[in-house]
Amino acid sequence: MEHHEQPAPLSPAELTAVRRSLTDGRLAMTRRTLLRAGGALAAAAGAGAALTACGIAPAGRTDAALTVDHSGSEKRLAFSNWAEYMDVSDDGRHHPTLDAFQRRTGITVAYTEDINDNDEFFGKIQAQLANGQDTGRDLIVLTDWMCARMISLGWIQPLDAGRLPHARANLAPEYRDPAWDPGRKHSYVWQGIPAVIAYNIRATGGRTVDSVSQLLEDPRLKGRVGFLSEMRDTVGLTLLDMGKRPEDVTADDFDAALARLQKGVDGKQIRRFTGNDYTTDLDKGDLAACVAWAGDIVQLQSDNPDIRYAVPKAGYMTSTDNLMVPGKARHKENAERLIDYFYEPAVAARLAAYINYACPVDGVREELAKIDKELAANPLILPDREMTARSHSFRALTPQENRVFNQKFSDLTGA
Incomplete structure (x- = not known):
């Protein structure tokens, strides 16, 4: 046949x-x-x-x-x-x-x-x-x-x-x-499309970065951290780090994750929220660590041996x-x-x-x-x-949730 x-x-x-x-x-x-x-x-x-x-x-x-x-x-x-x-x-x-x-x-x-x-x-x-x-x-x-x-x-x-x-x-x-x-x-x-953590080992001074907590709280990374402007990946990884399941996210969970990210913005821990353009900054070391998409990491590693990645113990996002x-x-x-x-x-x-x-x-x-x-x-x-066992997906949102969640996230990122 x-x-x-x-x-x-x-x-x-x-x-x-x-x-x-x-x-x-x-x-x-x-x-x-x-x-x-x-x-x-x-x-x-x-x-x-x-x-x-x-x-x-x-x-x-x-x-x-x-x-x-x-x-x-x-x-x-x-x-x-x-x-x-x-x-x-x-x-x-x-x-x-x-x-x-x-x-x-x-x-x-x-x-x-x-x-x-x-x-x-x-x-x-x-x-x-x-x-x-x-x-x-x-x-x-x-x-x-x-x-x-x-x-x-x-x-x-x-x-x-x-x-x-x-x-x-x-x-x-x-x-x-x-x-x-x-x-x-x-x-x-x-x-x-896995979303995990990527870091430039030269820019981190040889330190591994393998959690959202490090991204948001390690003072040695201040001003050199990136998160994605893709709401489901950024919020999803933050929820996982908080012990919450993106598959079951509530409005209160979502607001708590955003508050945590807002603290990172206000304290200038987060450099910026990015699309695919994080790759240049990570390659150069202007970003020491960031949330990144798997396909980009594979490409970056083919040219730069300093690029590493980590799958957080709390889990990672897949769409x-x-x-x-x-x-x-x-x-x-x-x-x-x-x-x-x-x-x-x-x-x-x-x-x-x-x-x-x-x-x-x-x-x-x-x-x-x-x-x-x-x-x-x-x-x-x-x-x-x-790795598959640590994969999570954001649950389907109602029309109202979709509008509200995205507006709140847009307010956070300045989009």
Whole structure:
């Protein structure tokens, strides 16, 4: 069966291109270069588009399940993704894994890097989805909290499990049953996004930094600490350090975490809240330590041996970016075939070698080791059992909570 064909092994030239991509600076612009908005713009999306965490959608809900699929007669699909979130050939002109899929299936993939921000992208397609119209896209990649929003609105097509044998078999256990999409009926993980602590060992004077308490309280780090402008990661890590579970956060818990961060701001312990731009300051040592995303750390370490990371004993935050088929998409089966393709371990390994975020595919380690043994042994890319056990996710927020929490966080960060 075509679903079970194995991709051809990497040629010597392809292996060289992959390895070179890890060190030639091209990937210094990671998937996180354009900051994912953490919901700060949610209120601007309008009341009709508000997240209905209880499952009650506003007027205009469409039944995506009734969409007519044209995959049989139209061998194509349109795939929207974030910038720098796909493997690229050494000349920068091709995407090798997508090219291989097109050769194998005869399905032409129109690949577009037109997602810069969850809310901004939602605004692009909101009116079409609300009116039951095709967005012109068959496959999109959005962050878990936005996925929850769109699924609850009825704007995402349910997937056909029978067309996803690799995805069903190889999705890592920790991603299988999110509260916002039980049983993965509408989505599959593209990449996991761990938020941990990074530090420059030269800037810390040889000291390890492995807790939010150190970031906020160690006087030797004063003025050289960074936190992320992504609310769920920064507040989530602070909650964990306080012995609270982000999965169960209450309004009082949230306010207590913000008060702790505010003290760090007022005392000038925190230098600033950042998007991906913390990487330059950390590399130079202007930031001694900060909350950081795993993919950035892997990239920084390839060029600077002083960059270290720590997974706090209290735990770390993980979010996911996820593949979904929007309502009224014309080529659902074609999109499902592409989703399943990226869950083949050899294909997943090629992607992981380029983008360096947490791979959601079980069985990929051996394939990744053929490309780069160090990457295959890196728990930021392939978390081991111990690290996985310390992972936490921020719970889904109601529309009111989302607006209030983000406004309070915006007031704290000065955004």
